[in-house]
Amino acid sequence: MSASFASALQAAREAAAAQHYPQGALYVVATPIGNLADITLRALHVLQLADTIACEDTRHTQTLLRAYGIDRPNGQLIALHQHNEAQAAQAVVERLRQGQRVAYASDAGTPGVSDPGARLAAAVQAAGLPLVPLPGASSVTAALSVAGAWAPGAQAGGFVFMGFLPTKAGERQAAAQRIAAEPAAVVLLEAPHRIEDLARALAPLGERPVTLGRELTKQFEEIATLPAHAIPAWLAAQPQRTRGEFVVVVHPAPPPAHGEEDGLRVLQLLLAELPVKTAVRLAAGITGAPRNGLYDAALRMQRGDAGGDAGEP
Structure with missing residues (x-):
C-alpha cells in the first residue's frame, strides 16, 4: 500500500465514521472500474467495518483490498457470482439475520448493473432486511458525461440502458433494430472479443452518432464519437482498438423532418x-x-x- 492510500484510510475514518452503519444490513459497494483512485471514502470505511465481504470473485476483491491496505482473512470473504447467486444470497441473508454487516462488491463498478447483485438485493428485500447503497464509479455515467448525446429538436430525453446485447446473431440483430427505433440515447456495454460484431450490428444506423468509450479511467483510455457506419473502419484502423472493455453510447435520433x-x-x-x-x-x-x-x-x-x-x- 502506498502512503497515499494510508492517508485515504485515515480520511475515510474521519469522513465516514460519524454516519450510523446498522448491523444486519447489506452494504452494496461500488468499486473502481479501472483506476484505483476512483474509490469513495465511505466505501473504504465500510470495507474495513464489514463482518463479511461477499464478492463476485474473492481473489479479485482480495487484491483490491490489499491495494488499499485493508487486510481481511479469506474466511471473511464469500463468493457470490452469476452461477451461485441464488444459493449464496441465502447464505448472506442468514449472516444478516445474525446481525452481521455484509458488504457486497462485484469485480468493477456498481453491483446489479450488468453484474451480479440484483438477485441478492431481491433476496434481502424479501427477507425484510435493510440495504444500504454506496454509490461510486460507473462506466455508464462516465461515458454519458463526455458523449454529448444530444440531438437538436429531439423529443426524447434521458437514456435507455441495454447493457450487453445477446450473443446469438439473430437476437443481436433484433436488439439492433430496437435501438434503431429508440429515439432516446442508448447505452451498451461490450467485451473486446465481441466489439466487432456489435460494430457491424450498429452500422445500419448510418449517420447516427455513436460514442465509444474504451478502457475508461485506465491508462489507455480512448473516447471517440463517429457515425455508426464508420465504427467497423475505426476499429480496424488500429489493432489495439479491439482490446479492452467498451461502453457504447448511441446518440438520440434526430426528429424526422416534416414540411x-x-x-x-x-x-x-x-x-x-x-x-x-x-x-x-x-x-x-x-x-x-x-x-x-x-x-x-x-x-x-x-x-x-x-x-x-x-x-x-
Whole structure:
C-alpha cells in the first residue's frame, strides 16, 4: 500500500465514521472500474467495518483490498457470482439475520448493473432486511458525461440502458433494430472479443452518432464519437482498438423532418374530431411542425369553417 492510500484510510475514518452503519444490513459497494483512485471514502470505511465481504470473485476483491491496505482473512470473504447467486444470497441473508454487516462488491463498478447483485438485493428485500447503497464509479455515467448525446429538436430525453446485447446473431440483430427505433440515447456495454460484431450490428444506423468509450479511467483510455457506419473502419484502423472493455453510447435520433404541408394536413384531419388545443398539440408532436404556426393555422381553419375563436393554446 502506498502512503497515499494510508492517508485515504485515515480520511475515510474521519469522513465516514460519524454516519450510523446498522448491523444486519447489506452494504452494496461500488468499486473502481479501472483506476484505483476512483474509490469513495465511505466505501473504504465500510470495507474495513464489514463482518463479511461477499464478492463476485474473492481473489479479485482480495487484491483490491490489499491495494488499499485493508487486510481481511479469506474466511471473511464469500463468493457470490452469476452461477451461485441464488444459493449464496441465502447464505448472506442468514449472516444478516445474525446481525452481521455484509458488504457486497462485484469485480468493477456498481453491483446489479450488468453484474451480479440484483438477485441478492431481491433476496434481502424479501427477507425484510435493510440495504444500504454506496454509490461510486460507473462506466455508464462516465461515458454519458463526455458523449454529448444530444440531438437538436429531439423529443426524447434521458437514456435507455441495454447493457450487453445477446450473443446469438439473430437476437443481436433484433436488439439492433430496437435501438434503431429508440429515439432516446442508448447505452451498451461490450467485451473486446465481441466489439466487432456489435460494430457491424450498429452500422445500419448510418449517420447516427455513436460514442465509444474504451478502457475508461485506465491508462489507455480512448473516447471517440463517429457515425455508426464508420465504427467497423475505426476499429480496424488500429489493432489495439479491439482490446479492452467498451461502453457504447448511441446518440438520440434526430426528429424526422416534416414540411409545413404535413403539419397542416395532419392538423386538418385532427380538427375534424378534436378541440383546437388538442389537435394542435398532437399535430406538432406527430410532424415536428412549430406549435405556434399550427395554432395560427387552426384559427384560420376555424374562421373559414365556423367563424369562431378557439381561445389560447
